Structures are given as structure tokens and as C-alpha cells.
Amino acid sequence: MRVSLGAVIGRYPFPSSSNDGQNQNLEMDDVIRHGRKCKDLPFLVFFIAFWIALIVNSSFGFYKGNPLRLTHGLDYKGNVCGDKHGSPNLHGLGVRYWVNPNQVFESGFKDSHADLEDFKSICLKDCPMTSEDTLKWVCNYPEGDDIRLSMDQWVSRDYDYFSFLTPEMRKSSLQLLGPCYPVLFPSVNVLWSCEFMARKSNVSLQQWHQMGGQTVDDGMILNKTVHKSINSGSSVLKRYAADIGKAWPVLIVCGGIIPLILSVIWLAMIQRLVAAMTWITVVLFDILVISVTMFFYLKAGWIGNDAISPIIGKHDPYYHLSGRERGHLHFVAALMTIVMAVAVLSSIAIARRIVMATSVLKVASKIIGEVRALIIFPIMPYALLAIFYMIWISATLYLLSSGQVIRDRCNANCCAFDLRLKQVNCERCCGHTIHYTPHIGLAIAFHLFGWYWVTQFVKAFSSTVIAGSVASYYWAHGEVLQEISFIPIFSSVKRLVRYNIGSVAAGSLIVSFVESSSRILKPLRRKLMDVDIRTHNRLGKALSVSSHNALTFIEWIIRSVNHNAYIMIAITGESFFAASALATELIKNNILRIGKVNVIGNVILFLGKLCVSLASALFAFLMLDTHAYKSAHDKVSSPLIPVLVCWGLGFVVATLFFAVVEVSIDTIVLSYCQDSEGHRGTTQYAAPLLLETLDDQNEHDQ
Helix, strand or coil, rough: CCCHHHHHHHHCCCCCCCCCCCHHHHHHHHHHHHHCCCCCCHHHHHHHHHHHHHHHHHHHHHCCCHHHCCCEEEECCCEECCCCCCCCCCCCCCCECCCCCCHHHCCCCCCCCCCCCCCCCEEEEECHHHCCCCCCEECCCCCCCCCCCCHHHHHHCCCHHHHHHHHHHHHHCCCCCCCEEEECEEEEECCCCCEECCCCHHHHHHHHCCCCCCCCCCCCCHHHHHHHHHCCHHHHHHHHHHCCCCCCHHHHHHHHHHHHHHHHHHHHHHHHHHHHHHHHHHHHHHHHHHHHHHHHHHHHHCCCCCCCEECCCCCCCCCCCCCHHHHHHHHHHHHHHHHHHHHHHHHHHHHHHHHHHHHHHHHHHHHHCCCCCCHCCCCHHHHHHHHHHHHHHHHHHHHHCCCCECCCCCCCCCEEEECCCCCCCCCCCEEEEECHHHHHHHHHHHHHHHHHHHHHHHHHHHHHHHEEEEEHHHCCCCCCCCCCCCCCHHHHHHHHHHHHHHHHHHHHHHHHHHHHHHHHHHHHHHHHHHHHHHHHCCHHHHHHHHHHHHHHHHEEEEEEEEHHHHHHHHCCCCCCHHHHHHHHHHHHHHHHHHHHHHHHHHHHHHHHHHHHHHHHHHHHHHHHHHHCCCCCCCCCCCCHHHHHHHHHHHHHHHHHHHHHHHHHHHHHHHHHHHHHCCCCCCCCCCCHHHHHHHHHHHHHHH
16 A cells, blocks of 8 residues: 655645745755654664673673684693683793694594594694704693793793603603603694694604604604694684684775775765766776786685795795685685676676766766765764774674683593693593583674674665755755755754664664575575485475575565665655555656666666775785785784675775765655656656656667
């Protein structure tokens, strides 16, 4: 059922013969504000309750989490390597080293009952290397009555106090039970874990045997065991999350500041170079997508000699390793190749329609020129999202690392000498792991949904404010009203906050719920499709593909309806669902007149957003290619995630600013439809430039 507009805007809101500017301002004000009441209050209450729950949820992460756990392992005491709050203080000792090569060798067999995490490891400053003339040792942390050394003294002695051991301790050490262990194999720092090299030191091994040391196993399985643990799926995902925290300056610069500057430049240029901006946008998009693809090639090792390496610090230049991260870069590079080809071909395909896009952008350019505050306004939602994202990303890292450190129960032979007990201890000697309870998974899922809802809410808030300002321009006959540059912005914000903030919460919730459900169902759909392919079930495969297409179509419909609903909320003050119905009917009745104008204009704007986000990704690649992020403490395991995050942040920022043009066009078009229907098919308030654009489009179609 159609919602009547008569009570909202009046059948003929302005006397056509009126020349009094003050009266015109008042009448135009009545058009936008007449008879408004608070709408969708239950959704506003729910949104406030959601915010309280989000704060409590994040506080849990800040209290329980420790982001160091995402990259650094646990030692034999359950401490996180590099943690200054550990016992003892391990600040600066961020590298994990397994002291007993026989235990590492044993855990590498498929039928082994022991896992590498069950065996003794210790935190060091650097991975130990073998000596060419003497046997080196790595001893336990100094403690007990017999070893009176501080941690600093222990580090300065290269972790070696073998000469201080009693005869009983030396005998235990020669049996590989500690407290000191021989360094028989060189090792290299691979993503903060020491990976053994298969080649043993003959000098060290000879001295070890002369002292009566236990036989030591060797072979390729020794270095593959640690490498396999480092490359496990969970370890890679944790490192990806940690990369975001380490690259926070890159996120601020390339995900926040650069897209802000580029978006403002784009809006400023569209006022002065509107005829050329469509061509500039298309050409720049092709150049940027090719440049970003080349950087993925470079980091994947397909071109040049700058492929990512998991090795940290100095190492043998002839010793090469590649982890799962490079495999992921290979996949993304191949995907970007397809995207690049499609982008170039699509740019060629839309070349004929660019002239129409220029006409559409001229309308928006004129509005921006008149209501200049529209260029400045997106800074407000931008600042709100920037603050929220910084807190949210920090809370995410803490939530992901908020598991509980517990000692494993294992069947392995993990006996080791205890300096406090002064004897070999075979009880409670297993390693430690981080245990994640189900409620942590729910907390992370809730946190992710919170990010999505808040982002959609801020974008909807911004769009509604812009729509209210532009609607004031349309219903004023497209004339420059007194004080129009700033008053419409403030009035639109005031109306929204006072009457329709709940409506914005409702619309953003619906989009967030539908798209989140889609993300959850997609993995399930893929698994079912794989089963159907293996069993040659054509019906199941057809249903899977159809469900995917249907879900994508529903997402697009909801996004489109929501976008236009926000505009009608700004104009009419109706509730979200009433405004959605009104916008849908207006578009349905006028689809042939406005359809192509909207489509081609939105394509150019989408390419503009991609230009800003691709430029952000390109600058992120350049920043991550510096020494600070390729070695030492702040080394990122792969540029993939920081680049993709900057790409996404750049797109969000561009969406906020480009909404000035996008929402302006859609608001003018919907106001045009509303004006036309209110005056029996003719418009009384449409600007001449808009009428000319629509007439040109109709002539082009004929």
C-alpha cells in the first residue's frame, strides 16, 4: 500500500508566483519538516543495548588477552616469549628454541604419540649457532640455590652456565635431560621460532661424544618438524592477525589519511573538471589495478627478487625457506590477474556510456558547488569511524589472544632436570598450550558483527544527512537560498537525531544481519557443492549455484532498498519500513525514466572508490617494503593482510566522501519522481540541468 505524500510535502508546497525569499525559505522548511514524530524507537533502544554489550565484550578481551601470543610461542614455564610480565621477565627474549634435538626428531614421526608443543622450549634473544672450535650450551633460566645468576648475566653469557653445574647436573645434561643442552645443530629464526638446519656441526658433535653425551638423531625430519609447526593453519591465521597490530602506522597513513586526502581531491576536481573526471577515473583505475597486481607478483616471487621470506635477521644467503604465506600470495596474485583483465575489458565496454555519466555528474557538481558544506561534512562520520576502528582493531587483537594457558597432558618422555627440586622431574613436565573456550568464539563473532553494524550505521547516518541537505536544494527550485551552504547540513543532522535515528539503526541492522548470514552460509554452501561434485549430483550442484545467485540478488535488493529508504526518511520523516515502501514504489513507477541515469552514474562512482582504495593499497605496499617491516621485532609475516585491510579501509573512507555525489544524484532523482507524481506527470521544482540530462538520456535511447 502506497504511503501518501500529501501530508508531508503538500500537493503544491510553493506558490509559483512567490518572490519573497524569506517566505520561500520558510515554506521549503515546512516541506522537509512538516508533522514529524519519533520513529522506530525500539530499534534505537536495541542499538544502545548493543553498544553496551559491545563495550563489555571488548573489555573482556582487554582483560584476558595478550597480543604477543599471536606470534610468539610459550616456554617450558608457560610464559609467552618476549613478555615482560612473565616469570622470569622475558622482555627482549622473543625467540622460541627447542633445546632437545632428540625430542624434536621424535615428534616429527606420523605415528608419534607426542606433539612438538609437549617438549621443552625456552625463550632466547637470538637463535643459537654452533661454534667452529668449541661446544656451546643453552641452559635453563637461572634459578635455585646452585645457579646464582641474574637473567641479564645469563643472557650476557650466551645462556651458558655449564661450568657452574654440579657433577649430578652435568651427568643429567649429558643425557639430554638438562639443565644445560648442547648446541649441535645451527638454527635460524623463522617467524620467532628457531628452526634447525639439517647439517650438524662435526666439531660440536665430536666434542659431545668425547664427553660421553647421548646419541643424537639427525636427518631432514629434524628441520621439517619445526617448519611444519610454524606453518600450521592456526599459526598462520594468528600471524595474519598480529600483522595488523604491527602495521598500525601503515593502517593509519594508508587506510585513513591517504584515502581522506584523495577523496577530498576527487570531490574538488569534480567541480572544476567534471567533463574530464569520468575519463580520468577510468584511466586511473586501470593504471592502479595493474600496479597493485604487479606488486603482488613481486611479493609472490613471480617477478624480481623481492619475494617475502619467513626468516628474521641475518642468515646464510644460500638458505631459502618459503611458508604458507607465500602460497596465499600466489593465489591472490592469480586472482588479481583475472581482476586486472576484467577491469581493462570493462573499461573499454563502458567507454560509450561515459558521456551520459558526465551529464549526471554535472548535476551533482552543481549541488556541491551550491551547498559547499557537503564536502566538509563527511569528515564528521570519518572521525567517528576512525576512532571506532582504532579501538575495535585493538580489541580484536586482544580477543583473539584471550585464551587460557594450560599445561598439556601428554604421554611423551618429557623428563627434565628441575633446578628448584635439584633432581630430574617426570611429572607435570609437558608443554603448555593456549586453550580457547566456546564462549571466546562467540565473543569474537559478536565483535565482528558489531564492526559491521556500526560501519553500516555510520554510512547510513551520513547518507541520510546528505539527502536531507540536497532535498532542501531541490525543493527550493534549485536556487541558492540565503545561508544554504551550512544551514541545511545542521538542520538535516538535527532532524535525523531528533526523529529518525532509530530508523537508521533499523536499516543498518537489516543489512548487517542479511550480509552476515550470507557470509556464514557461504562456507557451508561450498562444502555441499564439493560433495555434489564428487558424487556427480547434478541436482545438488544446480541447487547450490541457484541458492548462491538468489542470495547475492537478495543482498543487492536490500542494499538498494535501504539506500533509497534513507533518502525518503530524510525527505518525509517516515519510519524505515514506510520509507522503503515509498522509495520502492517511486522507482518502480519511474524506472524507465531514471534507470540508466542511475546505473551509469553509480558505475563511475564505484570506479572512483576503487581508485582511492587501490591507491591506498599501493601506498601500503610501499610502506611495508621498508626495513622496519621486513626484519626485527616489527616484521610482518606477509604484506597480504595489511594491504587488504588498507584497501578495505580506503574503500570505506571513499564511500563516506563519494556519498556526497552518489546520494546527491539519487536524492535529486527521487525528488524528481516525487515532484512528477505530485503534479500529474510534470515537475515544478526540477532544475533545468536535471531536465536536460534526462531528456538527453531519452533521446540517446531512442
